[in-house]
Amino acid sequence: MLDGFETREMWPYECLRCLHVWEEEFVVRRLRDAYGNSAEIWLSAGVPVQPPWSGASCPSCGAHHVTWFPSGYLARHPELVAEPEPGPAPVFAPAPASWPDSAAATRRSRLPGRLLIALGVPLVLFLGYELYVSIAAAHAGR
Template sequence: MTSRDRGVVLVHDGFNAQETWPFECLRCWHVWEVHYVVRTVTDDHGNEVRVWLRSGVPVQPPTSGVCCPGCGAYHATSFPRGYLSRHPELLPAPRPRPVAAVAAPVRRAVPSRAPWPGRLLVAMGAPVLAFVGYELYENLVAVTGPH
């Protein structure tokens, strides 16, 4: 029994390359870089396949759409490779981590519900009340008034 009989395709030698892709979010203008390992292999039929890896895990290629780590939008564009190394002023400055946040766990306050928007209810209710009052008045005057 050969490997073709079992549904397995043999993969010949391949090679790995490291690529860094710079991105910019078109919504919040956040700029970041993503490091990939691109594994290029050739199967038994001569087809070349590129597998994109991040931390050893296969991921979608960067041309398929990237999510912004700042705001979560999928409206990102990429710069040419090496662009950010020539323009480091575009990269955000690394923020130092506060010492107190490392020492003690951070407790987050549970958000409470907002109170009823009284002004909005008055702003919407007053015109509706005026309209209903006018219609009632017109109907009562038309019914009881002289014809």
């Protein structure tokens, strides 16, 4: 005899290659038999799949280097979810005066540059100091 229940879980992901953010819904069936053994079955659109933390790939670029966030993370951080691209304007309507800016995409695309600066400047200072100390020690030993 099997005892169990199922829950719906939303898993937010981010591609570490193209920075695309998306969510996927899973149904998790948790089963327990008469001996106390338990099992989980993960379903996506009614089809059994691997757990969300294994083997996810980006629907935008196809990369397998993705990360996931805790459940409900995107609801608390809506600025991470990109707005859909505007479609072509209908023929009978005038073109909009300006398209939505991509400030969020620009802000996120500068992150690698900031990271390089944050890591590079201390590294250059450390190497410069070590070089200075070794040259000073070489001159003092003459």
